[in-house]
Amino acid sequence: xxxxxxxxxxxxxxxxxxxxxxxxxxxxxxxxxxxxxxxxxxxxxxxxxxxxxxxxxxxxxxxxxxxxxxxxxxxxxxxxxxxxxxxxxxxxxxxxxxxxxxxxxxxxxxxxxxxxxxxxxxxxxxxxxxxxxxxxxxxxxxxxxxxxxxxxxxxxxxxxxxxxxxxxxxxxxxxxxxxxxxxxxxxxxxxxxxxxxxxxxxxxxxxxxxxxxxxxxxxxxxxxxxxxxxxxxxxxxxxxxxxxxxxxxxxxxxxxxxxxxxxxxxxxxxxxxxxxxxxxxxxxxxxxxxxxxxxxxxxxxxxxxxxxxxxxxxxxxxxxxxxxxxxxxxxxxx
Amino acid sequence: xxxxxxxxxxxxxxxxxxxxxxxxxxxxxxxxxxxxxxxxxxxxxxxxxxxxxxxxxxxxxxxxxxxxxxxxxxxxxxxxxxxxxxxxxxxxxxxxxxxxxxxxxxxxxxxxxxxxxxxxxxxxxxxxxxxxxxxxxxxxxxxxxxxxxxxxxxxxxxxxxxxxxxxxxxxxxxxxxxxxxxxxxxxxxxxxxxxxxxxxxxxxxxxxxxxxxxxxxxxxxxxxxxxxxxxxxxxxxxxxxxxxxxxxxxxxxxxxxxxxxxxxxxxxxxxxxxxxxxxxxxxxxxxxxxxxxxxxxxxxxxxxxxxxxxxxxxxxxxxxxxxxxxxxxxxxxx
DNA sequence: GTCGAAATTGGTAGCGCTGCCAAAAAAAAT
DNA sequence: ATTTTTTTTGGCAGCGCTACCAATTTCGAC
Numbered sequence: 001x002x003x004x005x006x007x008x009x010x011x012x013x014x015x016x017x018x019x020x021x022x023x024x025x026x027x028x029x030x031x032x033x034x035x036x037x038x039x040x041x042x043x044x045x046x047x048x049x050x051x052x053x054x055x056x057x058x059x060x061x062x063x064x065x066x067x068x069x070x071x072x073x074x075x076x077x078x079x080x081x082x083x084x085x086x087x088x089x090x091x092x093x094x095x096x097x098x099x100x101x102x103x104x105x106x107x108x109x110x111x112x113x114x115x116x117x118x119x120x121x122x123x124x125x126x127x128x129x130x131x132x133x134x135x136x137x138x139x140x141x142x143x144x145x146x147x148x149x150x151x152x153x154x155x156x157x158x159x160x161x162x163x164x165x166x167x168x169x170x171x172x173x174x175x176x177x178x179x180x181x182x183x184x185x186x187x188x189x190x191x192x193x194x195x196x197x198x199x200x201x202x203x204x205x206x207x208x209x210x211x212x213x214x215x216x217x218x219x220x221x222x223x224x225x226x227x228x229x230x231x232x233x234x235x236x237x238x239x240x241x242x243x244x245x246x247x248x249x250x251x252x253x254x255x256x257x258x259x260x261x262x263x264x265x266x267x268x269x270x271x272x273x274x275x276x277x278x279x280x281x282x283x284x285x286x287x288x289x290x291x292x293x294x295x296x297x298x299x300x301x302x303x304x305x306x307x308x309x310x311x312x313x314x315x316x317x318x319x320x321x322x323x324x325x326x327x328x329x330x331x332x333x334x
Numbered sequence: 335x336x337x338x339x340x341x342x343x344x345x346x347x348x349x350x351x352x353x354x355x356x357x358x359x360x361x362x363x364x365x366x367x368x369x370x371x372x373x374x375x376x377x378x379x380x381x382x383x384x385x386x387x388x389x390x391x392x393x394x395x396x397x398x399x400x401x402x403x404x405x406x407x408x409x410x411x412x413x414x415x416x417x418x419x420x421x422x423x424x425x426x427x428x429x430x431x432x433x434x435x436x437x438x439x440x441x442x443x444x445x446x447x448x449x450x451x452x453x454x455x456x457x458x459x460x461x462x463x464x465x466x467x468x469x470x471x472x473x474x475x476x477x478x479x480x481x482x483x484x485x486x487x488x489x490x491x492x493x494x495x496x497x498x499x500x501x502x503x504x505x506x507x508x509x510x511x512x513x514x515x516x517x518x519x520x521x522x523x524x525x526x527x528x529x530x531x532x533x534x535x536x537x538x539x540x541x542x543x544x545x546x547x548x549x550x551x552x553x554x555x556x557x558x559x560x561x562x563x564x565x566x567x568x569x570x571x572x573x574x575x576x577x578x579x580x581x582x583x584x585x586x587x588x589x590x591x592x593x594x595x596x597x598x599x600x601x602x603x604x605x606x607x608x609x610x611x612x613x614x615x616x617x618x619x620x621x622x623x624x625x626x627x628x629x630x631x632x633x634x635x636x637x638x639x640x641x642x643x644x645x646x647x648x649x650x651x652x653x654x655x656x657x658x659x660x661x662x663x664x665x666x667x668x
Numbered sequence: 669g670t671c672g673a674a675a676t677t678g679g680t681a682g683c684g685c686t687g688c689c690a691a692a693a694a695a696a697a698t
Numbered sequence: 699a700t701t702t703t704t705t706t707t708g709g710c711a712g713c714g715c716t717a718c719c720a721a722t723t724t725c726g727a728c
Contacts, residue, residue, distance in 0.1 A: 060714030357708035394684035
């Protein structure tokens, strides 16, 4: 299976200096466009760089100077569109500011998160971005000791290490409940995915139940599907829930994927949406806007979260928690 | 806006060595679990590491030794689920093999791709992964000169620089056309997104048209939506196409996102699917399996592509092109 | 033309780690 | 107890770059 591959290109800054007939420092200054150098020196350096096909070595550069301009993302998942969205927002800003994104996936496991944070810190990133506030003691300790910026995204209900950008999941849950109650729904159920792992979904659910309980129309039943959220498990979850409580009049789903599953279940079974059963989701996915009846949901600023998180990092902003809020989309399913 | 933040943790290997009362080399060997050292030395080192909260510096390590164990992904987009899927597959394998993923997003722009590849190579990655075979001359030149492994994913129709893992988009287009023809559809249209940028979608379309033309039932019309693929533009595209050709009996979409938009359009307008109009997609998204009528589409091994690509890299396999194939999902919409 | 200020330049000491090598210690063989 | 073999150990030279500083050149003003 093994195979001998040629070594890395060996053109170094010293060779460029030699070829250009200038000193190493001059090459370094020209390439970083920093400090002073003559027009002539610049031309000779650039010519040599071009001719030799020199590619600077940022490993060496970082070691010699200060910042790595590396931003480490330690995210729970890539299947849940939320995280690619945050990455997308952040990556645009980072690229514009000559930073690099590195990432690892924890699969919602705090122990893995700890290991991955350690691995990331070995690259001496400028900042580490994590989802939410729930981390192991070890993770927190490492982050605090690392001296690099820490951004906890997609939540604001908790104690931030340094920076935090997101919105209140608990408030989103409450707003969803209030909306359903206002619309007159009373026999309400919940279909969700694994809450222990996805603590933000857990917070939404907590806020939701709390509001229902306070209103005098407590949650009737819930169906928790093990594993990650998916359209299929949303469908299945609703089917199971309805088997137990056929007379539910509204169901809150842990997110839009699950809700779409529920929506399709209703379509398939001829369950009239809103007349017989209301459906409410979370996230505000694009697809939910194009279904024959637009999905009632809460739209979250995921891309903006990534963007702002990245901006705070590149501008070296002071520690703060930014609540970007969310928007309730009335839609037509509740 | 600026803010003074404490410097990086300054614990170095030398300090650990000092604290443990051993030489630097011994610390290095213990931490990498390589070479020989006594049980006692190991204990003292680990104790000191723990006590000082030492985090190895891979920047320095990489500079001193050989591989960075960094794998660079230069992908067109994070909105198109295809790429997060590939990343997901690869990231699992890479983490298992102590490699790190770095990425940048080109937004389907070859010029940006070139700039980003240059930026990536500055990190001296073990491998660079790109989408498809269409790159600028400059990109190819740099990649070849870099000496690092190159993996071109999600396509096999073209000349690979080194490794390639994917499937034939052209063949997928042909298979889709054959399927529709076999089902008896004759008045066929196409709704797609920007083909110049997404060359793989372009290849599918080319294969599709080719087969139709050869069959004597050439493509009747097409609607190209500018911008990225989305459910909304699929819906809109179909609406426009039907305004011109009301009597189409089947529509091929550039992917499942677009196709779902078309599907929803039919649902909304009461267009009977298959009886009046057939819909065919591409990708095999999960959501297409749960709609009341499962989407007819081609399922592609995206996660497996990422996995295999990563495996070939970590095992340093010889240059090769691996065609992972695809699966036609009959579904119920065509 | 001379002089001081400003612009430009190159040498060199690290950055923190690993690889190499020779020295020291421990174990095995005599 | 001595020699040989094996295991363990530490010193130190880089890896390729940037930061710092001192040296040199250029420039404008007098």
